[in-house]
Amino acid sequence: MKNLKLIALSIIMISAISCKDSKKSTEETTTDVETTTPQTTEGTYSVINDSTKVSFVAYKTTDKVAVGGTFKEITLTNTGEGKTALEALNGTKFNIPVSSLFTNDVTGTRDPKILKFFFGAMKNTTLIDGEFKVAADNTxxxxxxxxxxxxxxxxxxxxNSDTNASFDGVMNLENWDALAAVASINKACEALHTGKDGVSKTWSEVAVHADVLFNKK
Structure with missing residues (x-):
């Protein structure tokens, strides 16, 4: 009888330890999972129209030297509300006057060249138009x-916060049949786009960035 009691006690102790280890393992696994969905808290979100800022980074020389700039004006239309920031943005349309280009060039020569030899080499480029889209998986x-x-x-x-989001992407200008415009600005800025290897190059890749603020009720 004494031996039976000892065996029963051992089984209870082993079960307790196993449950504790199992719980710990579950907690560790949960902690390791990365959440891909937006972490906005519940509420009603809407875009603050005049707060959106758009910037870009273009590249020159074979060393891929960055040249940054912004567009000082952007108009949003078709804005709505949503339970998340992304839902509020979905379907929002925008247009950007190319004349609002600003690259902070102290010589004052870069912006006019970009407007004339890059945008001026394309069709219908008074405005850059677009629409924001959100898929079912929140991409x-x-x-x-x-x-x-x-x-x-x-x-x-x-x-960045509950009411502040940023977006980054890469614009490959060949997708807009704009390689002739790339060649045009490269020719106009040939000396400035020539690197140590003696090669003049303007990249067709442009990094784009936007910062958007939201109201939350």
Whole structure:
């Protein structure tokens, strides 16, 4: 009888330890899982129209030297409300006057060259038009119309705070049949776009960035 009691006690202790280890394992697994959905808290979100900022980084020389700039004006239309920031943005349309280009060039010569030899070498480029899109899995992108053609740019979404988000993507200008415009600006800036290897190059790849603020009720 004494031996039976000892065996029963051992079984109870082993079961308790096993349950504890199992719970710990579950907690560790849960902690390791990365959440891909937006972490916005419950509420009603809407875009603050005049707060959106758009910037870009273009590249020159074979060393891929960055040249940054912004567009000082952007108009949003078709804005709505949503339970998340992304839902509020979905379907929002925008247009950007290319004349609002600003690259902070102290010589004052860069912006006029870009407007004349890059945008001026394309069709219908008074405005850059687009629409923000959100898929069912919360991936987002923008349709951009430039040079008379519309193409899509996938975006990386970063939630900086509950009411502040940023978006990053890469615009490959060949998707807008704009390589002639790239060649045009490269020719106009041939000396400035020549690197140590003696080669003049303007990249067709442009990094795009946007910061968006939201109201939350």
């Amino acid at each position: 987002c992108s923008i349709d951009v119309t430039l040079n008379g053609k519309t193409a899509n740019i996938p975006l990386k979404y970063t939630e």
